[in-house]
Amino acid sequence: MKNACRRTVLAALAIGAAALTGVAPAAAEVSQVRISKGFGILYLPLIVMQDQKLLEARAEKAGLGAVKVEWLTLDGGNVINDAMMTGSLDFAGIGAPGFITLWSKAKGIPSAEVVGVSGMSATSLYLNTNKPGIKSLKDITSADKIAIPGIKTSLAAVVLQMMVAKEFGRENFAKLDPMTVGLAHPDGLVALTGGKTEITCHFTSPPFQYLELKNPNIHRVANSVDYVGRITLDVTFSPKKFVDQNPKMTQAFLDALDDANALIAADKRKAAEIFVRSSKVKVDADEVLQMLEDPDTQFSATPNGVMQFADFMHLAGSIKTKPAAWSDMFIPALKTRQGS
Incomplete structure (x- = not known):
């Protein structure tokens, strides 16, 4: 009993000391x-x-x-x-x-x-297209729509801007931004390979880029590694x-x-x-x-x-x-x- 009382007193003193010094007892980490x-x-x-x-x-x-x-x-x-x-x-x-x-x-x-x-x-990101006439970034027009996961700040959006800056000059980095459409990669794959939507290009990552290229109507326009490296x-x-x-x-x-x-x-x-x-x-x-x-x-x-x-x-x-x-x-x- 005396030992139990002593432990209680010591615990109380420790808490009191922490309060006086402004140091709280260490909290447990999340479980x-x-x-x-x-x-x-x-x-x-x-x-x-x-x-x-x-x-x-x-x-x-x-x-x-x-x-x-x-x-x-x-x-x-x-x-x-x-x-x-x-x-x-x-x-x-x-x-x-x-x-x-x-x-x-x-x-x-x-x-x-x-x-x-x-x-x-x-990894490499591919810009794929279902439009035969698009051979390079310079062939993309206002009539085209590029599927990417998120507008402006997503990985694909910024890497595409960096590629455009290399192609058209840094001051024109946002040249293709108006053509981008926010779609998750699986949805972009379906839209591009289906060919029945406004989507004519998809800037995407593996495995989606490889799956798209299995379709004979899809070809690659550009590879990100050629522009920004690994x-x-x-x-x-x-x-x-x-x-x-x-x-x-x-x-x-x-x-x-x-x-x-x-x-x-x-x-x-x-x-x-x-x-x-x-x-x-x-x-x-x-x-x-x-x-x-x-x-x-x-x-x-x-x-x-x-x-x-x-x-x-x-x-x-x-x-x-x-x-x-x-x-x-x-x-x-x-x-x-x-x-x-």
């Missing part, structure tokens, strides 16, 4: 996280993470116990950013431009700030306040993403099979394996070339606050990596 991923090969690390329950394993190893992970599928920077701002997400995969837009907009607003948790993937296209990010309050969970997420990338590198066949059973798109493992063996398709948690986006978007006026370095936008754990 449930909400993560969003999108469609296509660019999200393969998150798809593998979900399928193999890698975050659950890493969280358990970090002493966080049994963590419940809720997965959502969202496409387009605007949609993802809205979900993050309303507090509906803890981690999200997104095109680098969508993340940079929100990072810049929320910078300096503690309740709204976001931070990059990792890089994720790089740079990180998709990243993951989180509310900064979530990261600050959940450092172990954030590290567990980064470790789980590294685990997913290691699996993809070591066993592309298994990764392809995971994608097939997780995807709603009709594609077989052999086709996905071929996509994964494309040298333009790479997966890494280390951001590469994201400053190209930041520089372009700042010059284009789509962001007001530009980071001085790529690492300014990401968690400190990435600063030791050779990013750019």
Whole structure:
């Protein structure tokens, strides 16, 4: 009894001391996280993470116990950013431009700030068309409509602007913006291959670009790698306040993403099979394996070339606050990596 009373007194003293010093007892980290991923090969690390329950394993190893992970599928920077701002997400995969837009907009607003948790993937984006007369970007006219997941801020939208800037001059980067139409990639595929809508072009990622090219009426107009190189296209990010309050969970997420990338590198066949059973798109493992063996398709948690986006978007006026370095936008754990 005396020992019990002593423990009670000591606990009360500890709480009182914390109150006097302004230091509160450490709060437990979350036991449930909400993560969003999108469609296509660019999200393969998150798809593998979900399928193999890698975050659950890493969280358990970090002493966080049994963590419940809720997965959502969202496409387009605007949609993802809205979900993050309303507090509906803890981690999200997104095109680098969508993340940079929100990072810049929320910078300096503690309740709204976001931070990059990792890089994720790089690949080639194809501009495909069902119109025989379109052979280059210069052949696209006001009569054409280009399907992309989100207008202005989505990955496809900004990469297309960067390509247009190379083709027509930086001052004309928005030349094709009036022709763009917001459609999720699966819907863009259906519209382009069906040929019965206003959509004459689709700027898209694997597997959709490959599936479209199986149709004899579709041909490729341009490849993004020819314009911007092999740079990180998709990243993951989180509310900064979530990261600050959940450092172990954030590290567990980064470790789980590294685990997913290691699996993809070591066993592309298994990764392809995971994608097939997780995807709603009709594609077989052999086709996905071929996509994964494309040298333009790479997966890494280390951001590469994201400053190209930041520089372009700042010059284009789509962001007001530009980071001085790529690492300014990401968690400190990435600063030791050779990013750019």
